[in-house]
Amino acid sequence: MTTLPLTPFETYLLEDDLPGHPCWQFVRLRWAGALQAAPLGRAWAEATARQPLLTAVVRRGALGPRWVLGATAPTIHFSTRVAGREWPDWLPLDLATGPGARLYVIAEGERTDVILAAHHAVCDGLSLLDVLEDAFVLYARLLGDPVEPRAPASLGALRRRGRIGATFWERCWLPALQVAGIVAEAKLLRRTVAPLLPHVPAPADGALPPGWPNLVTRFWSEADSAAIREAAKRLKSGLPEMVTRDLQAAIGAWRLAAGVDRPEDWIRLGSAVSLRRKTRGAWPVANLFGIALIERSARSLADRGRLLRRATEDLGLVEKWRFGYALWMLLRLRRFAPGGIRAYARRPVVRMTMVLSFIGKVFSRTALRRRGRLATVPGAVLETVEGLAPTRPGTCASIDVAIVQGVVGAFLNYDGRVLSAAQAQALLDAFGEQLALSVAGR
Numbered sequence: 144m145t146t147l148p149l150t151p152f153e154t155y156l157l158e159d160d161l162p163g164h165p166c167w168q169f170v171r172l173r174w175a176g177a178l179q180a181a182p183l184g185r186a187w188a189e190a191t192a193r194q195p196l197l198t199a200v201v202r203r204g205a206l207g208p209r210w211v212l213g214a215t216a217p218t219i220h221f222s223t224r225v226a227g228r229e230w231p232d233w234l235p236l237d238l239a240t241g242p243g244a245r246l247y248v249i250a251e252g253e254r255t256d257v258i259l260a261a262h263h264a265v266c267d268g269l270s271l272l273d274v275l276e277d278a279f280v281l282y283a284r285l286l287g288d289p290v291e292p293r294a295p296a297s298l299g300a301l302r303r304r305g306r307i308g309a310t311f312w313e314r315c316w317l318p319a320l321q322v323a324g325i326v327a328e329a330k331l332l333r334r335t336v337a338p339l340l341p342h343v344p345a346p347a348d349g350a351l352p353p354g355w356p357n358l359v360t361r362f363w364s365e366a367d368s369a370a371i372r373e374a375a376k377r378l379k380s381g382l383p384e385m386v387t388r389d390l391q392a393a394i395g396a397w398r399l400a401a402g403v404d405r406p407e408d409w410i411r412l413g414s415a416v417s418l419r420r421k422t423r424g425a426w427p428v429a430n431l432f433g434i435a436l437i438e439r440s441a442r443s444l445a446d447r448g449r450l451l452r453r454a455t456e457d458l459g460l461v462e463k464w465r466f467g468y469a470l471w472m473l474l475r476l477r478r479f480a481p482g483g484i485r486a487y488a489r490r491p492v493v494r495m496t497m498v499l500s501f502i503g504k505v506f507s508r509t510a511l512r513r514r515g516r517l518a519t520v521p522g523a524v525l526e527t528v529e530g531l532a533p534t535r536p537g538t539c540a541s542i543d544v545a546i547v548q549g550v551v552g553a554f555l556n557y558d559g560r561v562l563s564a565a566q567a568q569a570l571l572d573a574f575g576e577q578l579a580l581s582v583a584g585r
Contacts, residue, residue, distance in 0.1 A: 147211045152430055154484045156482050156483040167263065170271045173254065197261075199214060201239055219244045219247075292510065327478050336495065338539060354559060391450050393573040401566065408441040416434065422537055434467070505547045
């Protein structure tokens with residue numbers, strides 16, 4: 144069997160998987176219509192065969208952990224909706240013994256949920272969307288729809304996944320980024336980052352909160368979504384910058400409403416940054432993203448104008464100087480110390496107050512036949528797409544923002560041991576109120 148070493152970033156995500164805080168991510172597709180089990184099973188098997196990490200296991204050795212490609216078979220689990228239950232019975236994603244991704248299909252009359260759960264060490268959220276699109280293109284072909292799947296990524300591209308295709312000049316900057324990673328770690332040790340609410344994180348061996356994962360979702364109307372996008376154009380910044388500003392302002396307003404009046408606190412957003420390149424052909428299903436840390440003092444979160452200027456500056460620097468590499472470079476250095484990545488992953492500190500993933504347009508160029516803005520397969524129409532990034536100890540909420548079939552959606556995953564459903568809904572509502580202020584030009 145073919146083996147590949149884990150990248151330092153994959154090793155970090157592997158070590159960050161804790162019993163009370165699984166490092167799992169999810170994508171849920173909601174279809175209007177029934178899906179046929181046999182063709183879907185065949186399509187899923189073919190889609191996973193095109194992406195080796197989805198059926199790989201991890202073997203640990205003296206030279207570090209390695210992927211063993213093709214060591215497991217793809218898994219798909221069919222069930223019928225149980226009243227009062229949102230999620231299926233999750234099976235383990237233990238990379239030592241089984242696949243790092245499982246597909247769940249839940250039928251409920253003429254509606255069907257398809258949920259892809261994956262260990263984050265295997266791939267990022269954009270990769271999950273890619274493999275789901277591949278699976279449903281293949282499913283449509285089996286049912287007679289003449290759509291063409293995209294070309295699969297080569298094994299060579301998978302071997303190069305840790306390099307992210309940096310140009311010559313960017314490679315010249317890598318030593319500087321290594322220094323930036325060391326500085327970032329030192330800053331992390333010096334500065335105390337505040338959680339959303341003061342709390343003691345659940346122990347590493349703790350149980351999952353009831354109903355895990357806990358999710359609140361909002362989709363704006365087509366008219367409101369168009370107004371949100373137009374507001375970003377008027378600001379001459381961009382939708383990611385405006386979303387960053389509005390989430391920071393929402394955190395400030397929500398904390399005050401919750402009785403947390405601590406202006407001296409530091410609020411840190413972990414903003415996911417894609418490291419994909421438009422010029423590189425087919426991308427493998429893998430982790431091709433970095434994290435940009437955006438910090439503000441709690442006392443500054445009411446100044447919307449300044450927040451937007453700073454968000455524009457920060458995200459501009461991240462794009463120009465490829466600061467999304469900083470964590471990758473830091474982990475490259477830490478792997479030379481015995482147990483260095485594991486110690487870093489499990490250090491009991493609050494690394495981020497909240498995680499923000501701006502996904503952009505979902506399935507905007509899909510090969511699936513369209514009806515208006517809706518992706519379709521024979522017998523079913525895609526209604527919604529939702530994504531969930533994991534929460535971590537001390538980081539009790541993550542939010543994904545996407546444009547799904549022409550409308551803006553926000554998906555807030557929260558730790559039910561820290562936030563109640565009402566508090567999570569209030570946080571998402573506060574975000575919506577800040578977006579409304581942006582639309583109003585305030």
